Amino acid sequence: MQKDSERRDAGLGSPPRSLLLATDLSCRCDRALDRAVMLASAWGAKLHVLYVLEGNEPEQGPEPVPGGSVRALAERHLRAATRNHDVEAEIVIERGDPAEIILRTANELDCELIVTGIARSGNLARAVLGTTVERLVHRAPMPVLIVKMRPWRAYPTVVVASDFSETSAHALRQALSVFPDARMILAHAYRVPFEGFISRAAHEAELLADAERQRAAFLPSVGAPPDRLEQMEYLIRYGTAESVIGTHVWDNDIDLVVMGTHGRSGRFGILMGSTAERLLICLHCDVMIVREPRALSATIGAGGASAGPRLSGNG
Structure with missing residues (x-):
């Protein structure tokens, strides 16, 4: 693994030194906890485990469960997850709106990555992703890692979705910084415009050549070492x-896809708009969302600073 000094000299950042895991202590969120512990251990990073109490939810669980509080349950989960890992971790319990508390806490603790899970998958995934997770990826200045799979290894291969925009370049830089030892695959999909009226066979070779030209022009903008x-x-x-x-991820047993987001006007505008929203829902693997830096300035300029986190050196 490259040393941090070598990576800075090469124009890339270093893996996060502080992570925030947002959990509801459900069985499915155990996957996110295990992944967060694995990453914190590999990076020598501090792990903050956040549980948000909503409304009148009591911190103390029902009697007669001994020590049945939210904190006791979180501590038990954390002990089990860190048993074979040398990780500095702390538990944070707050009350309020989950997305607001997660963003505020990540900002206050200078966390460089938010890790979270989903409550369920399958046909109900859209409803889950449409709430707290969607609000996080719209507004978080740091990357958000959404864990879906049971973690049993580091991410050996990372697929970075790209439309050859500056947003995609920023996402690729983040992927190279956060996962310096992973095999990187830059993925781009193209289609014939007005496909129902234009012959695919007659134009596909030309479109492929154009996509290759765009790739060649895109790579220098990334600023990564040759x-x-x-x-x-x-x-x-x-x-x-x-x-x-989706096919490549399934056929090649890929564990992580990275995507960039524009975050336009609070709408879910990743890469080509709804395309990435569909990717986030349909992919069975983990997904890391990286927000475009320019979108952060727009959010703050529109009054987002009072409701969301401040900029904190993440590009």
Whole structure:
């Protein structure tokens, strides 16, 4: 693994030194806890475990469960997860709106990554992602890692979804910084415009060549060391982003996809708008959302500073 000094000299950041895990202590959130512990251990980072009490929810559980408080349950989960890992961790319990508390706490504790899970998957995933998680990826200045899979290894391969925009360049830089030892695959999907009226066979070769030209022009904007770009692999194929990336993830047992977000006007505008929203819902693997730095200035300029976190050196 590269030393932090070598990575700074190469124009890349370092893995996070402080993580925030947002959990509801459900069985499915155990996956996010295990992943957060694994990452904190690998990076030598401090782990903050946050549980948010909503409304009149009591911190003390029902009697006669001995020590049945939220804090006692969180401590038990944390002890089990860190048993074989050397991790500095603390538990934070707050009361209020989950998304607001998560953002405020991550900001106050200078956390560089938020880790969270989803309550359930399958047909109900859209409803889950439409609440706290969606609000987090709209507003968090730091990346948000959404854990879906049971973690049993580090991320050996990371797929970065790209539309060759500055947003995608920022997401790729973050992926290279956060996961310096992972095999990187830059994925781009293209389609024939007005496909119902224009022959795919007659234009696909031209569109592929154009996508390759865009890739060549895009790479210098990333600012990554030439050797990292040379090691990178590329997936440029015809189809929708969901079909191209989803099929590759499934066929190659990929554990993580990274995507960038514009965060326009509070709407879910990742890469090509609703495309990435569909990716976030349909992918069975973990997903890390990286917000475009320019969107943060727009949020604060529109009065977002009072409701959301301040900028904290994340680009």
